[in-house]
Amino acid sequence: MENNVFEQMAMRYDTEERKQLAKIIAEEVKSELQDSKSKSLIDYGSGTGLVSLELTDLVDTVLLVDSSKQMLEVAEGKISRKGVTNASVLYSDFTQETPKLEADIIFMSLVLLHIPDTINILQELYDILKVGGKLIIVDFDKHDKINHPKVHNGFVHEELEKQLSDVGFASTEIRTFYHGNRIFMNQDASMFISSSIK
Ligand SMILES: C[S@@+](CC[C@H](N)C(=O)[O-])C[C@H]1O[C@@H](n2cnc3c(N)ncnc32)[C@H](O)[C@@H]1O
Numbered sequence: 001m002e003n004n005v006f007e008q009m010a011m012r013y014d015t016e017e018r019k020q021l022a023k024i025i026a027e028e029v030k031s032e033l034q035d036s037k038s039k040s041l042i043d044y045g046s047g048t049g050l051v052s053l054e055l056t057d058l059v060d061t062v063l064l065v066d067s068s069k070q071m072l073e074v075a076e077g078k079i080s081r082k083g084v085t086n087a088s089v090l091y092s093d094f095t096q097e098t099p100k101l102e103a104d105i106i107f108m109s110l111v112l113l114h115i116p117d118t119i120n121i122l123q124e125l126y127d128i129l130k131v132g133g134k135l136i137i138v139d140f141d142k143h144d145k146i147n148h149p150k151v152h153n154g155f156v157h158e159e160l161e162k163q164l165s166d167v168g169f170a171s172t173e174i175r176t177f178y179h180g181n182r183i184f185m186n187q188d189a190s191m192f193i194s195s196s197i198k
Pocket residue numbers: 003006007022044045046047048049050051065066067068071092093094095108109110111114115
């Protein structure tokens with residue numbers, strides 16, 4: 001699993017800036033989780049749980065999945081310190097092998113940009129969602145000034161919508177919800193939230 005950057009970052013990932021951004025994301029995602037008290041949620045690429053550990057009261061269970069063991073160790077520490085009883089972690093990379101799982105909701109925050117083959121990961125996530133389930137993606141809007149060999153420079157809504165439709169999602173809504181200073185590789189950027197139903 002190629003995630004050395006995140007392994008190295010784990011202990012110092014939770015900066016004030018990242019915590020603030022995570023709060024903004026969590027507030028936005030909450031509006032997508034109304035009436036979800038009986039639902040299972042997978043946070044794919046959860047990192048240290050900055051976002052999904054703010055959402056545990058809104059769903060039945062939260063599974064934090066990440067391909068960095070050290071990110072998950074930090075997340076596990078928070079789960080036990082906070083006494084959260086409905087969250088657990090799973091070390092996995094669905095681009096290598098997808099375990100047998102099922103979920104009502106899959107959430108992915110600032111992860112899609114790190115995965116080279118977008119269609120492939122969307123297909124894996126689609127396959128483990130229950131029929132009627134929801135995929136929620138938060139990521140950056142396309143940013144022409146950013147150019148990095150390992151990171152997508154954001155996404156165009158129409159292109160992502162087409163990819164989601166191609167893997168089988170019945171409907172998708174995408175909208176930009178936040179503009180911030182120096183939030184994407186030190187550049188001012190905007191974030192979108194996408195919600196798709198299987
Ligand atoms: C920018 S961090 C976002 C963390 C968290 N979602 C948040 O919003 O605070 C990206 C996370 O995605 C994870 N990641 C990257 N590629 C992955 C993959 N193929 N499978 C699972 N996790 C992955 C990294 O280890 C890292 O924890």
